[in-house]
Amino acid sequence: xxxxTPEITLCPLPQTDGSxxxxxxxxxxxxxxxxxxxxxxxxxxxxxxxATIEVIVKPGIGVGGVRETRLSTLLQTTLKSLILTTxxxxxxxxxxxxxxxxxxxxxxxxxxSPLLNSTILxxxxxxxxxxxxxxxxxxxxxxxxxxxxxxHKDTILPNEEGESAEEGAMETDEGEGREVIVRNPGRVxxxxxxxxxxxxxxxxxQMLLIESVECSEGVGGESADGQGWxxxxxxxxxxxxxxxxxxxxxxxxxxxxxxxxxx
Amino acid sequence: xxxxxxxxxxxxxxRRIHCQLxxxxxxxxxxxxxxQGFTKVLCNVTGPAEPSNRQRVKQDSATxxxxxxxAAFSGTDRIKRGRNDKKVQELQTAIQKTFSSIILTHLxxxxxxxxxxxxxxxxxxTLAACINAATLALIDAGIPMTDYVCACTAGQSTSIFDNExxxxxxxxxVNYLEESDIPSLTVAxxxxxxxxxxxxxxxxxxxxxxxxxxxxxxxxxxxxRGIMDKEVRRYGKEKLEAEGx
Amino acid sequence: MPKEPEISLTEKTFVLExxxxxxxxxxxxxxxxxxxxxxxxxxxxxxxxxLGKTRVLARISAEVTKPRPDRQFEGMFTITTEMGPMAxxxxxxxxxxxxxxxxxxxxxxxxxxxxALDVExxxxxxxxxxxxxxxxxxxxxxxxxxxxxxxxxxxxxLAHFRLPVVTVSGEDITIHSVTERVPVPLxxxxxxxxxxxxxxxxxxxxxxxxxIDATAQEEAxxxxxxxxxxxxxxxxxxxxxxGGVAVEAEVLMRCARLAAGKVKVVDKLIAEALREDEVRRxxxxxxxxxxxxxxxxx
Numbered sequence: 001x002x003x004x005t006p007e008i009t010l011c012p013l014p015q016t017d018g019s020x021x022x023x024x025x026x027x028x029x030x031x032x033x034x035x036x037x038x039x040x041x042x043x044x045x046x047x048x049x050x051a052t053i054e055v056i057v058k059p060g061i062g063v064g065g066v067r068e069t070r071l072s073t074l075l076q077t078t079l080k081s082l083i084l085t086t087x088x089x090x091x092x093x094x095x096x097x098x099x100x101x102x103x104x105x106x107x108x109x110x111x112x113s114p115l116l117n118s119t120i121l122x123x124x125x126x127x128x129x130x131x132x133x134x135x136x137x138x139x140x141x142x143x144x145x146x147x148x149x150x151x152h153k154d155t156i157l158p159n160e161e162g163e164s165a166e167e168g169a170m171e172t173d174e175g176e177g178r179e180v181i182v183r184n185p186g187r188v189x190x191x192x193x194x195x196x197x198x199x200x201x202x203x204x205x206q207m208l209l210i211e212s213v214e215c216s217e218g219v220g221g222e223s224a225d226g227q228g229w230x231x232x233x234x235x236x237x238x239x240x241x242x243x244x245x246x247x248x249x250x251x252x253x254x255x256x257x258x259x260x261x262x263x
Numbered sequence: 264x265x266x267x268x269x270x271x272x273x274x275x276x277x278r279r280i281h282c283q284l285x286x287x288x289x290x291x292x293x294x295x296x297x298x299q300g301f302t303k304v305l306c307n308v309t310g311p312a313e314p315s316n317r318q319r320v321k322q323d324s325a326t327x328x329x330x331x332x333x334a335a336f337s338g339t340d341r342i343k344r345g346r347n348d349k350k351v352q353e354l355q356t357a358i359q360k361t362f363s364s365i366i367l368t369h370l371x372x373x374x375x376x377x378x379x380x381x382x383x384x385x386x387x388x389t390l391a392a393c394i395n396a397a398t399l400a401l402i403d404a405g406i407p408m409t410d411y412v413c414a415c416t417a418g419q420s421t422s423i424f425d426n427e428x429x430x431x432x433x434x435x436x437v438n439y440l441e442e443s444d445i446p447s448l449t450v451a452x453x454x455x456x457x458x459x460x461x462x463x464x465x466x467x468x469x470x471x472x473x474x475x476x477x478x479x480x481x482x483x484x485x486x487x488r489g490i491m492d493k494e495v496r497r498y499g500k501e502k503l504e505a506e507g508x
Numbered sequence: 509m510p511k512e513p514e515i516s517l518t519e520k521t522f523v524l525e526x527x528x529x530x531x532x533x534x535x536x537x538x539x540x541x542x543x544x545x546x547x548x549x550x551x552x553x554x555x556x557x558x559l560g561k562t563r564v565l566a567r568i569s570a571e572v573t574k575p576r577p578d579r580q581f582e583g584m585f586t587i588t589t590e591m592g593p594m595a596x597x598x599x600x601x602x603x604x605x606x607x608x609x610x611x612x613x614x615x616x617x618x619x620x621x622x623x624a625l626d627v628e629x630x631x632x633x634x635x636x637x638x639x640x641x642x643x644x645x646x647x648x649x650x651x652x653x654x655x656x657x658x659x660x661x662x663x664x665x666l667a668h669f670r671l672p673v674v675t676v677s678g679e680d681i682t683i684h685s686v687t688e689r690v691p692v693p694l695x696x697x698x699x700x701x702x703x704x705x706x707x708x709x710x711x712x713x714x715x716x717x718x719x720i721d722a723t724a725q726e727e728a729x730x731x732x733x734x735x736x737x738x739x740x741x742x743x744x745x746x747x748x749x750x751g752g753v754a755v756e757a758e759v760l761m762r763c764a765r766l767a768a769g770k771v772k773v774v775d776k777l778i779a780e781a782l783r784e785d786e787v788r789r790x791x792x793x794x795x796x797x798x799x800x801x802x803x804x805x806x
Binding site: 012013014015016028030032034036039056058060061062063064094096098100101 | 549550551554556561563565567569588590592593594595596597601642644646648649650651
């Protein structure tokens with residue numbers, strides 16, 4: 001098992017229809033999700049032709065607030081395009097995600113990708129009919145010459161080939177080093193990042209979600225040109241993420257499910 | 264003055280209990296008023312009636328619900344306790360659970376019996392007074408119960424133990440001052456059976472002292488029952504005589 | 509609103525008759541807990557407690573705030589419990605059930621009112637700065653006895669938690685990070701632990717059948733319950749029995765004594781688990797030191 005493979009425990013909660021505990025290998029974010037459904041739906045939430053998808057995100061510290069609502073909306077909209085809701089009209093598919101552990105309980109980028117992956121695995125286990133499966137990855141762009149601890153060296157993603165034309169643009173004035181893209185950064189690395197991107201791709205390579213934020217507190221924030229990202233960079237990130245989600249992501253799901261014959 | 268408590272009672276003396284049935288002329292089916300020392304509680308019972316909330320309907324028995332209201336002026340500090348106050352909710356649950364097991368609920372399927380309690384003045388033993396008032400109001404409403412539920416408090420007078428490990432006599436029916444100073448418990452018994460239906464203690468007490476406190480509490484319950492029974496009989500007689508005329 | 513599925517008559521009769529003969533469906537005897545498993549997380553003050561299929565998480569967190577004006581010398585400590593549909597579809601978010609209320613009150617009385625935590629030790633600068641501690645209890649799986657499990661979880665998490673060291677110079681305070689100064693444990697005065705008894709009516713001999721650590725099935729069938737909170741010194745911190753079947757005082761006393769015995773065992777188990785974690789953590793610390801060194805060299 002590579003050190004980048006997430007730790008996945010399937011069905012940790014025997015009382016639910018499907019559940020999953022997911023630990024991100026690098027950021028140590030641990031999420032526990034449960035799926036129950038199809039259930040009886042409250043009259044006011046009932047949809048005549050579709051199943052209602054309810055996502056509840058429970059924070060590790062404190063009670064749910066705006067952040068949790070934001071996370072659950074992101075999850076809900078992404079999952080809506082995965083779940084075949086028309087198969088169970090007038091029912092409820094209830095998803096609860098509990099943030100068990102995180103280096104920073106207040107950071108949406110740190111939590112989102114593990115939440116999505118854990119939920120997708122729980123849905124598979126619960127036997128909810130899905131259009132396809134998906135996988136999520138969190139990427140962060142670090143400014144050039146950011147010191148990266150040895151333990152996180154293998155999270156650095158290799159440069160894409162045939163990008164020599166762009167390479168020049170990426171270089172800093174002195175021409176030394178270039179920006180580095182790392183995957184699933186922890187709190188420390190993320191705090192140095194210029195921007196952070198959470199993406200979800202389906203198995204077939206369709207993009208389901210992209211959530212990009214500029215990290216203003218990062219080191220890059222000190223220089224004006226270190227801010228944000230341009231279209232070229234964005235496309236590059238998308239290509240990298242697609243490669244990871246459709247390649248490695250599919251493998252991880254397959255390995256986790258093992259001989260369950262769902263996949 | 265040796266051995267007397269701050270209000271002049273001996274260890275095993277109850278405070279003055281005054282109770283009354285049918286106190287309110289509103290549309291309540293039964294009502295009562297009880298004073299235990301300076302603790303004053305008013306209770307109304309309505310039902311069996313159609314449940315106010317459809318979710319409360321039980322197919323095979325009646326639902327007992329309880330509402331407790333603290334008057335803002337009832338305590339030493341003027342605190343407004345809302346519906347969602349934890350203490351209010353705890354009292355409600357305790358009373359509701361106690362009476363659910365005493366009322367013959369299976370006789371009134373798909374209906375609701377509501378006990379609403381107004382606490383007018385608090386001077387220790389609030390839960391006990393609420394339970395006693397509810398018993399009286401339920402009797403007044405003519406709701407069948409297995410027996411009286413009577414409640415009383417008992418406090419551990421001192422945590423000093425003598426050489427044999429025995430503690431001095433616990434105090435019966437604590438008032439507000441005693442309640443805030445010493446560990447105390449509330450015990451509610453069914454009829455004269457000495458069986459405990461509710462027990463609540465919120466302070467730290469050595470396990471050795473517990474038994475004596477419960478025993479004193481139970482003896483207090485029996486006496487409270489005597490007083491309540493006397494009033495019920497007196498009221499019943501008065502009512503019968505009035506109807507006879 | 510989803511409802512708990514009702515237990516069939518056959519099953520009900522079977523379970524109750526078995527209990528009257530001192531037998532339980534899961535093979536335990538009436539006076540024993542299920543296996544208590546305690547797992548600690550990466551950070552301090554986080555614990556995962558499992559009792560059979562019941563699973564509860566507790567996490568302690570601390571922040572610096574202003575004290576309440578009427579309690580200038582005291583820090584703050586709150587326990588939040590919220591049940592969600594993860595534990596059981598019966599629990600809905602934002603609509604607390606009766607169990608929610610009783611449980612939060614019981615924890616409050618057992619842990620906060622019994623002054624298990626010395627809140628005065630949380631004071632940094634009188635009237636200006638205090639620690640505000642919160643315990644978040646998450647219910648993951650409900651198979652009965654949430655109260656006892658939650659109590660064990662909070663106590664264990666409190667005992668496991670380490671408060672960052674604070675230095676005060678005049679008005680300014682400095683909170684030292686974990687890497688700067690070794691954080692200190694909280695000052696816990698005692699460990700109150702809840703034991704919940706379930707009553708199942710009288711057997712042929714007229715004795716009350718009472719069992720501890722009931723499963724969800726047994727809880728649905730019980731006729732009454734009582735929660736006793738005791739510490740290992742034999743001090744009863746709280747008793748609560750509201751309603752249910754009426755029980756002789758003698759039976760209640762027997763329960764209280766039994767609880768005192770059980771608590772000693774649980775107390776030892778928690779202490780043991782904490783020590784094991786400490787050993788594991790110290791080993792980890794050495795690795796971390798090494799790693800830190802190599803980073804410095806670079």
